[in-house]
Each structure stands twice: as C-alpha cells, then as structure tokens.
Amino acid sequence: MSAQHSKPNLNESQASELVQRVFSLSPSEIRPLPSYDDQNFYVATAEGGEYVLKIMNSKDSEDHNLIEVQTYTMSFLHQSGLPAQTALPTTSGLLMSLEEIDCGSGCQKYMVRLLTYLPGTTVSKLPLTPQLLYEIGKTAAQMDKILNEMTHPHLSVLQREGFKWSLSNVALLEGYLYVMDGDPLQEVMKSVIQQYKTSVVEKYPDFRKCINHGDFNDLNVLMQPDETDCYRISGILDFGDMNSGYYIHELAIAIMYMMIEHPNPIEVGGPVLAGWESVFPLNEVEKDCLYVLVLCRFCQSLLLACYSVTLDPENAEYLLITSRKGNKILRDLWELGKKQTEKAWFQSAAQFADRK
Template sequence: MERVLLTEADVVKLVQRLYGLQTTKQTILASYDDVNIRVIVNGTSRNRHIKEVSEDGYVLKVLNTVDSKKVEFVGAMHAAIEKVSRAGIVTSHPVPNIHGQFHSTECLQSRSGKEGCMFLVRLFQFVPGDLLEGKTYTSQLCFEAGQLAGQLSNVLKDFEHPGLVNHSRHWNLREVVNLGDKIDSIVDLEDRKLVREVVEQFKQNVVGNANNLLKGTVHADLNEGNIIVKGSEVSTEGEKSMEFHVHGVLDFGDLVHEYIVYEIAIVTAYMMIESTILDSIDVAGHTLAGYIKELQLPAADCNVLKECICARLAQSFTYGSHEHKLDPTNTYCLRTSEKGWPVLRRLWKIPKHELYAKWAEILHGYSLTANFENC
C-alpha cells in the first residue's frame, strides 16, 4: 500500500487543475492510511459545478493505492453520505470537479518514491466546528455521541449499495478474527494472551452467533477524530467555561454492511479510552444510553456488546503495535494504546452480569432500559 507524496505546490496545482479553485492556505490533517489536507481558497472559481465557494474551505482527500482501486465502494460512501444528510445529520459532502465528477484517479508520486502510482482524489466541503478529540467527556457529551451512533444506525440499517457487496477492510470489526501473528508484535506477553482470549471469545459469541444478530450498514469508525462538536460559552456561579455538544460526523471510509451492534461498540470503545473525568465503565453506560434512546437492540445483540467493545480495543492496539514494529517512526498508530490498555484489561476482567447491571443502573437514570435480561 502506497500513500501519496504532495508538496504545498502540488496541492495548489491539484486543487486548481481538478476543481478550478485557488488555494491560499493549507493544513495537513491527521490520517491513518490516507492523506487529508484542509485548503482555504479565495472567492473565485472556474468550476461551473460549484455554485458558491465555501468560506470555510475544503478537505482534499487522497486515498492510498489499495483503496483507490475500490471505485464502486467510493460510490457507496457518497450515496450513504447523501442519505445521512437528507436525514438531518450534519456531515461533509463531496464537491464535483470541473468535469462534474465526485472523484478522479490521478497519477501521482508516492511517499516511497515510486513513480506512476494511481491515487483516487476527492474534495469535500469543510464542516465548521471542533473535533471531539481533546474535549472533556461529560456524561452529556457521552450520551450525545451514543445518540449520534443510534441515529446513524436508524438511517443506515436498511441502506444497500452494490459497492458494499463483499466489501471489507482490515478495520472491519469482523476482521479481528484474522489478527493472527500480528498479535506477536505486542510487547507485553500478558497483553498478547489477553488479545488472544478476546479474539477467541469474539469468534465463539459474535461470529458464531451470526444468525441471531441484526445486520445493516454501519459507519464503523465513530472515534474522537470523526465526531464534530460545537461549543458555546456558559456561566456557572460567575465562572465562564465552554460547553460542547455533538454536531455532526465525518469520514465514511470504513462503511461496511455488518452487525449493527458494531456501531455502538466502536464508539463506546473510543469514548472509554479518551475519558479523563469519568470512570471508563460509566462512560460506556452513558454512551449506550444515548444509543438506546434512538434504537433499542435485541437481547442477542446486547449479549455480545462486551465482546465487541473489547474486540475493537484489541484490534486497535494490535494494529498499532504491528504498524509501529514495521515503522518505528510512526507514533500516530500508537496514540490510543497508552491510555487504552488499562481500559481493556479492566473491562475484560469484569463479569458480564456485573458490567450490564452497572450499565442498566445508568440507563435507569435516563428512564431507559436495555435487553439485558438474558445476559
């Protein structure tokens, strides 16, 4: 897999050539596999397909060489974005290029220096707001993150597209069963053992229970970097502070037709890692409450929620360790591990009936219930 190499001059030329816009400022955004660059442009355009130039700018997205070949899947992403947007959920839209197309494949230089690589290029409107990353996770903010996941599940549960048929990426939660020898890249032997236990339980209780679980299309990557929040100043006892609320969602690159329970499990896993003021188990309860507010899960799905959350944590940490072993200079891939391992170790040890009883207590505070009866 190759990633594109773009200089500032390359970005200016690419945006001008493909989209008829003049870049005045650019900022590289964090990305795991691809290249994302926010560009601010002046108010002029020679693209007749752009009715109004965005003052907030755009995000130039260049996929890696592997994902660049999945053109039909890109069509599925764009269709899902349109469906989500029509439902009133704030998200970023693809912008047509000068030919009226929402993507093009370009011959560009790769970071390894390889010439002639083909990369799929798109431009998205930038959605103003802040990322959830780095914010203080209050119980309300956790609830709203879960609520966003539930809203997405409601909108996408019946969404189908040819580009999703037989489509899967390595970040699909189901792929946790194929971690294999990547687990050996984990330095701590006890953590290796823990991940193997998680994988085995996932195989037995989730994959082995496939016929009883709801299926639908899931965003599958609701993390702190893909959730948009907006802040407002509030005054409490004479002291002013910022209060944030969930505003929208980004990046449908991991979209997949899978078990619906993956959506709440994935967002819960990331919320648990990033919390600084709430107990991680409570974070999960508040996040689940937000989801249940929008969509009630059947008992079979509730029963495997713990396994799915642990599987996402194990998957993230294993991939991170593996990528770091391949490239020790890549520290971005380890960003969740330091805070995340203690969360996984603790969560895995808690008996399911105790865990669900705690979550049920939190749900009760919202006048909500979940189908934990048989768990």
C-alpha cells in the same frame, strides 16, 4: 501497507496544484491534517470556501465502486439531516478523480476528492459529560437507521470479505498477535479472541443487520456548543471503514473509543447505551454480547496499530494514539469481568433513561 500500495505523500505545492487543476479553485491557505492510511489537507480558497482535500492511498484508490458508495453515503446522510461532508464536483462534473502523482518513488494512481470542511472540535478534546456521551450514542444509532434505508447499485461492495477492521472478522487478529510478543497484554488478547469465537459467533443470527460507519471514534466526531452551551454534533467524518455489519457493532465501537479519553472509562458505557437505545433498543442477545464486542474492538485497535507502526514507523505517534491509554483500559475491563461491567453499564443506562 506495502510500498506499491503506499500512503500518498504530496507536498503542499502538489496539493495546491491539484486543487487548481482538478477543481478550478485558487487555494489561499493549505496545510496538512493528520491521517491513518490516506493523506488530508485543509484548504481555504480565494473564492471563499473551506475544504478538505482527501487523497486516498493507492490500494483503496483501485476500488472505484467502494469510494463511490462512501461518497454517496455522506451525501445521503447530509440530505437526511446528519452533519456529514459532501464532495465538490471536479471541473468535469465528477465527485472524484483518479490522478497519477509522483510522491518521490515513482508515479502511482491516487483517488482524489475535495470534501466540505465541517467546523467543530473533535470529541477527543472535550470533557466527556454524560449528556455529550448520550448524544454520541443517539447520533450513532440515528446514523445506522438512516443507512439501513439507503440504496445504491454498488452496495454489495460493503460486504468487504476479509476486512480486518470489521467486528465480523475478529478471528483474523490471530494473524497479527506476533507483534505483541513479549507483552503480557498478548495473553488478554488471545483470551478475548477465544471468547468471541465461543460466545459471540453463534449469536450472529440474532443480531440485527445494517450498514456500519465502522469507525465512530473520538477523532471522527466533531462538536460545537449550541445556544444553551451544551454541545451538539457538528460533523461525522471518515467513512473509509464502512462495511455491512450489525447495529451492535456500531455501538461497541462507539463505547470503546469514548472510553479512551474518559478519566473513569467504565462510566462511558451507560450514557452512550442510553442514547443508543433512545433510538434503537437492543435485544437480549445483543446486550449479552456487548461486553465482548467492546473488548474485541480494543484488540483490533491496539493490535492493528502496532502492526501499522512496523510498516510506517515515522507515523508512530499518530498510529499509537489509542494505545497510550487503551492498553490499560483493555486490561482493566478484562479484569473487571463481564458481569461487573454489564452491571455498571446497564444500571447507569437505565438511570439515565429515567431522567430523560
């Protein structure tokens, strides 16, 4: 991200001043939360509420309609029974405010929202039992089915032509391959991209369209234990990567990220797939492309993280979270091959579904 479209870098006193001035609340506690392109703060107020203050990076802050749709989506899911955050109105009754802030390199405009704080533990910190993975797959499918019913006057902004995180735009990764120069994984990535172009692109007419959350990962899903000590999803976070996509994209993304924290990653696909198909069964073409799309998401995540580190080296530890384990998983999955991987996933999914 270029300097003029930078990630915000407010200190805690600036964040506190924003909360007081824009939302008329009195922070009693404020602390930074990890983030990728934006800046987030946990805020507890003297009035008794808990919130997340979200300051968008200056580039995304320019797209008012996109942020409006993302904010509306969270409310729509919340009203439909899924645990998404909602935005608190500003003193003037709006759900967002464009603020001019100096983070140390001159004033820039950043879009600011105060979102409800959802309790729970991120999936990344929990043992990924088959039941928990099943719930993740089921919830991801429910979310996309609900989003498919949503209407909004600016919904067209989700087309996001050229959006590098969309699984419709895997070919764009070729422009970033140079950051892997000297790494043997670069050849695997080239092969995956080529396989996408030759075996997936032609199948898109048979994929079912929908709106994707686009980043259903182990840090964006919160869970809490229920009365039976099983875990239920208590929060779905971060709608910044929403785009017009396909059901199969969301499933591929969910499987890929859940593999990162699992001691035996190949075991993830079956239960996630079973949970997904309990809500939205795949057609044969979608099933045939799932393996390659999961590999593609690995390539997106690993390659774009390396690229981001070249722009923001100080944030390397957070940016490279996926890479620490993901590099090996991608290589292993590629070497295992499509046939063996699909056999493991689809047999496991069938067995899991039979037990339900």
